[in-house]
Amino acid sequence: MKLYQVRKGQFVYFNNELHRVYGVKPMFKLSVHLVKLRDLSQHITKAVHVEKYIPKELDSFIFDHKVYTLRNNQNPAPGDYILINNPTPDTLDHYSLNEIEVVETVDRKGIITSDSNGIKHNEYLLMVPGRAPDSHPIDYKDMINFEEENLEDTGQQIIHPYGELSTQLGDVYKKRDSDEIFEAMVVAIKGKTIYLGGGVELKHEELMDTDKWEFQYNPFNT
Numbered sequence: 001m002k003l004y005q006v007r008k009g010q011f012v013y014f015n016n017e018l019h020r021v022y023g024v025k026p027m028f029k030l031s032v033h034l035v036k037l038r039d040l041s042q043h044i045t046k047a048v049h050v051e052k053y054i055p056k057e058l059d060s061f062i063f064d065h066k067v068y069t070l071r072n073n074q075n076p077a078p079g080d081y082i083l084i085n086n087p088t089p090d091t092l093d094h095y096s097l098n099e100i101e102v103v104e105t106v107d108r109k110g111i112i113t114s115d116s117n118g119i120k121h122n123e124y125l126l127m128v129p130g131r132a133p134d135s136h137p138i139d140y141k142d143m144i145n146f147e148e149e150n151l152e153d154t155g156q157q158i159i160h161p162y163g164e165l166s167t168q169l170g171d172v173y174k175k176r177d178s179d180e181i182f183e184a185m186v187v188a189i190k191g192k193t194i195y196l197g198g199g200v201e202l203k204h205e206e207l208m209d210t211d212k213w214e215f216q217y218n219p220f221n222t
Helices: 141-154
Strands: 011-014 016-023 034-035 041-043 050-053 061-065 066-071 082-083 100-106 109-114 118-121 126-130 172-173 181-192 195-196 200-205 213-217
Touching: 011 034, 016 118, 041 213
Parallel strands: none
Antiparallel strands: 011 016, 011 050, 016 034, 034 041, 061 066, 066 126, 082 100, 082 126, 100 109, 109 118, 172 181, 172 213, 181 195, 195 200
16 A cells, blocks of 8 residues: 555554554655554554455454454444444544544434443444454454465464463553653563563553553564
């Protein structure tokens, strides 16, 4: 894809796996910033390495280690996840394309999410837990090649990479919700607690919050 075709919120395939674009920074060499849906890990790349995908009803995919199927013929309930695939926000709302939010209240006109967004019923698809038998899995762009490659590597039944943590030692993150520029490297991982250089200790889910922290690079993987 050309850089001008990449937009925040798009679903794209990168390294054969489904991601969501959370930022585009044209001035940087690695200008496309992504979140991998299956584990919420952050990645950066070039536009030429991604391919756009438009999610639709009956697509199924893993989000944060759990499988969901998209539906538009079921009523949401408080606590359900929704995928905002047709955003038409009002002035006071702050949601965008393909954001995933949690339902807080439901009425005839629409829903209110836990982020206080009012969303009409024609703006979203419901994320129903589980992979429905009639669903279309979209976790990988080329599932056949993925399976063949993993069978060759392991010589046994495929074990999909749905581990608990996606953060690796050496990952460098920049703090976003601060006026000061602060970057730190992951120096230790214990359970779901991440230790950054400079004595910073935080939970994995906080580090994966793209409003607070942004993955930069891993010097050992370049």
